[in-house]
Amino acid sequence: MAETTSPRLAVVEVTGSRPDRPAYHAKVQVLNGTVVAAAEQGGWAVTRLAAADMTIATLLTATADADAIVILGGEDITPRFYGGVSGYPEETLHFPVADDGQLALVRRALDRGTPLLGICRGLQIINVALGGSIVQHIDEGIHRNVDVPIDRILREHTVELLEGTVLADSLGGAFAAVQSAHHQSVDRLGAGLLAAAFAPDGLIEAVEHEFAPITGVQWHPEAPDAPADQLPLLLRSLERQLAAIEAAGRIAA
Template sequence: MRPIIGITSYAQPAKWGAWELPAALVPLYYVESVEQAGGRALVIPPSEEAVEETLDVLDGIVFSGGIDIDPTLYGADRHPATDPAQAHRDAGELALLEAALERDLPTLAICRGFQLLNILRGGDLVQHLPDEVGHEGHRETLGVFSEHPVDIKEGTRLESILGSRHGSVRSSHHQGTGRVGEGLVETAYAEDGSLEAFEDPSKQFVLGVLWHPEMEEDDKRLFEALVEEARIYRKRSTLSRA
């Protein structure tokens, strides 16, 4: 039986055919990446309701990318370049992430998810990274992924999955990491020195990356690692209920 991997979804207007309506959606690349890695994807709409019931059916979870997080959640004023807040998504995903970590549910946090994990652990964000690094190489054009290499620290879980240098990751973020949250270990950097990944070694599998591995057509190693850990989690959970 395939492990069930939850994927958090966007909540915003969308258009299909003659319709334009509010929607809970996620780019299909996330779903395809999970299923190519051997999991079964389950899309999760943002909500503070039934968090525990949702996690009861999951063996692993992906926190997806999307709109900027409300800076008041980490004690900052809003930068002019920061997106308008989506309080409903922020609150729902923070509740879901906190409960997932309490269960030690295998977790892959991508872009916005990476930032959410940092905030939950007491970290903060650089709201407009070009102000710090002097270029827009992490998101050169809205709606188009930029590409750049990352260097991965030796001896980390991420290095065991991807190796010490991972070229041409695809990114689309204008925000970066300021203070790193409690318990998170820095694992990868862009050439400009900005942090691109971290992990929590106290957990079974908690990895955060600022790039978008779902967009790497021929490299699903992060998703494969998540699915493998989800199998272990399911087996452990089944034994504990027996």
């Protein structure tokens, strides 16, 4: 009997260390660790990498054999990457090395047809990598809790999933309850990207590429209070996309 091997998933976070912001770092580590654990439970062989802690070349080499990629949440993208300027409300610390590396990952995934999922900042990385721009600060609205400890920043709201999208098919419905915590959002969509979900206030809450297996969600399916099946379903979608690519390759051969 032929031996089966687990598909390889690269999970790429911003940085492995935030000594100046221990509470924020602890929250991010819980979220990121949940993605890793869910992927391993789903049968993936996971490699976890911190983009700010290595060169772009090293990151690309470390992920060269990945069957799929997840880009996680974190700090704001450095404004120069999308033609923005600093000085906007609630601007966070920036990690330009991480930005550069993650942007390169998206572009290579597009070139190779590698399945990729972006979560929160990861969605914004996808958009900027493909030439899109970012609304640098949005009103508080429904997208996060303000003036609360970091552990309570996540806020629940619904999103409408557009009919006919990969995302709607993956999550199995027209609406989903989500947990979000963002103060930025998609402005101009990048080349080839389509809106896949909207919040009740009209903000784009998910994107997917018109032909490549690339999806981004602005919310946190890995949050403790998110629907229990949401993250596994998104990871399963990556696996289905990978299987489809492999099947097409066998037919072509």
